Amino acid sequence: MQLTERQKRIAEIVKKEQPITGEKIARKLQVTRSALRGDLAVLLSGQILSARRHLGYYYVGGGEDPVQEKLASLCIRDYMSEPIVVRADSDVDSAIYRLFTEDIGTLFVGTPEDVIGVVSRKDLIKSAMGRDDLSKMPISMVMTPRTKIVYAGPEDTVLSAAEKLLHYEVDCLPIGTVHTDDGEERFSVVGRLSKTNIVKIFVALGEKRAANRKKTE
Amino acid sequence: MQLTERQKRIAEIVKKEQPITGEKIARKLQVTRSALRGDLAVLLSGQILSARRHLGYYYVGGGEDPVQEKLASLCIRDYMSEPIVVRADSDVDSAIYRLFTEDIGTLFVGTPEDVIGVVSRKDLIKSAMGRDDLSKMPISMVMTPRTKIVYAGPEDTVLSAAEKLLHYEVDCLPIGTVHTDDGEERFSVVGRLSKTNIVKIFVALGEKRAANRKKTE
Numbered sequence: 001m002q003l004t005e006r007q008k009r010i011a012e013i014v015k016k017e018q019p020i021t022g023e024k025i026a027r028k029l030q031v032t033r034s035a036l037r038g039d040l041a042v043l044l045s046g047q048i049l050s051a052r053r054h055l056g057y058y059y060v061g062g063g064e065d066p067v068q069e070k071l072a073s074l075c076i077r078d079y080m081s082e083p084i085v086v087r088a089d090s091d092v093d094s095a096i097y098r099l100f101t102e103d104i105g106t107l108f109v110g111t112p113e114d115v116i117g118v119v120s121r122k123d124l125i126k127s128a129m130g131r132d133d134l135s136k137m138p139i140s141m142v143m144t145p146r147t148k149i150v151y152a153g154p155e156d157t158v159l160s161a162a163e164k165l166l167h168y169e170v171d172c173l174p175i176g177t178v179h180t181d182d183g184e185e186r187f188s189v190v191g192r193l194s195k196t197n198i199v200k201i202f203v204a205l206g207e208k209r210a211a212n213r214k215k216t217e
Numbered sequence: 218m219q220l221t222e223r224q225k226r227i228a229e230i231v232k233k234e235q236p237i238t239g240e241k242i243a244r245k246l247q248v249t250r251s252a253l254r255g256d257l258a259v260l261l262s263g264q265i266l267s268a269r270r271h272l273g274y275y276y277v278g279g280g281e282d283p284v285q286e287k288l289a290s291l292c293i294r295d296y297m298s299e300p301i302v303v304r305a306d307s308d309v310d311s312a313i314y315r316l317f318t319e320d321i322g323t324l325f326v327g328t329p330e331d332v333i334g335v336v337s338r339k340d341l342i343k344s345a346m347g348r349d350d351l352s353k354m355p356i357s358m359v360m361t362p363r364t365k366i367v368y369a370g371p372e373d374t375v376l377s378a379a380e381k382l383l384h385y386e387v388d389c390l391p392i393g394t395v396h397t398d399d400g401e402e403r404f405s406v407v408g409r410l411s412k413t414n415i416v417k418i419f420v421a422l423g424e425k426r427a428a429n430r431k432k433t434e
Contacts, residue, residue: 002262003262031321038255042262043257045219045221045263066284067288068289068423093346098279105338107400121339124345125338125341126235128346129313129351136283159419162416163420165416166416169320171412179285195413198415199412199415202379202418203376203379203383205285205288205378206284206289
């Protein structure tokens with residue numbers, strides 16, 4: 001949203017002196033009250049100001065940036081992909097084969113109800129260095145074990161997952177929940193959210209514009 | 218941006234009958250011209266309508282979605298990372314070592330002025346399968362050669378790069394330009410843009426809100 005210089009000045013005034021009446025703002029700007037009507041309507045509709053009867057205008061802020069609001073509102077459940085789970089006794093070679101056939105970067109190890117580890121491309125490259133027979137090495141030897149897994153819940157925000165991907169330097173998070181079964185803590189997985197999912201969201205949000213334009217033209 | 222019911226109706230009217238004067242809009246809504254002043258100001262500032270003197274109001278559309286506008290406006294030059302270039306006679310083992318020390322997923326091969334290939338984690342995993350001595354294999358045997366490289370220019374939009382990452386199923390694009398040198402076509406690299414860069418942008422745009430809030434509180 002583009003504000004005029006006067007609208008920015010009004011927002012500044014309200015920010016400092018809230019609550020403030022329209023009459024007082026007009027006096028500060030040396031204009032008539034009615035000359036401000038359009039500017040105040042713009043600031044209210046853009047959720048930069050709010051108004052309360054008998055009190056005047058408040059600065060709401062934050063609402064200035066609809067991009068932040070949109071990105072912070074997305075929920076993982078709506079954007080995650082299917083998890084791919086391989087058995088704990090798979091060998092490294094067949095896990096690599098699976099990565100290529102599914103064209104993904106990260107596998108989960110165990111069962112969907114009981115994930116015991118995660119294997120990424122990084123783990124596989126490490127295991128491949130200086131070893132000669134990957135077909136005999138069990139996947140459990142190269143995976144990151146459950147206790148060290150970084151994960152997110154399906155109701156968390158995509159933004160919080162993106163922060164984890166960056167902070168922990170991983171390409172993909174398992175999406176699921178930790179629960180206790182017979183006194184044992186288990187992690188069950190319902191999805192995966194990778195950097196690729198975030199790029200897809202970026203493209204979907206950025207491209208809609210062109211699609212809408214085509215529709216109206 | 219939140220529009221009132223009347224603002225939405227005005228936008229619809231202008232969309233159908235553009236260009237249309239303020240007087241005509243007022244007549245259609247059975248209100249006075251001055252009663253519309255605030256609404257029109259909101260629609261103009263939100264870039265939903267534009268106005269031309271003597272002609273009246275036009276529907277601009279698209280501008281309804283500031284998220285699209287923002288994401289589509291970002292330029293690669295402002296967000297790319299440093300390119301990491303290894304010599305063409307490097308062996309696979311040392312390239313893998315470099316990937317881990319730099320903590321990245323993709324290396325460029327050759328010199329910054331003359332990139333002859335790209336090596337990704339995917340390429341390295343493929344090369345590692347069923348081979349026993351990576352320290353003797355030259356990187357040029359596993360790289361994607363220049364003629365098949367997908368790249369972008371530094372002045373292109375991040376959005377177009379994100380589309381390429383998805384469409385060509387790669388994790389990282391070299392950013393640079395193709396030029397002719399002594400009749401030979403060469404690709405010189407000035408940066409790289411990976412899925413990680415896009416996730417960083419996502420987090421930066423989504424998080425600002427919290428940062429601003431802290432500042433004003």
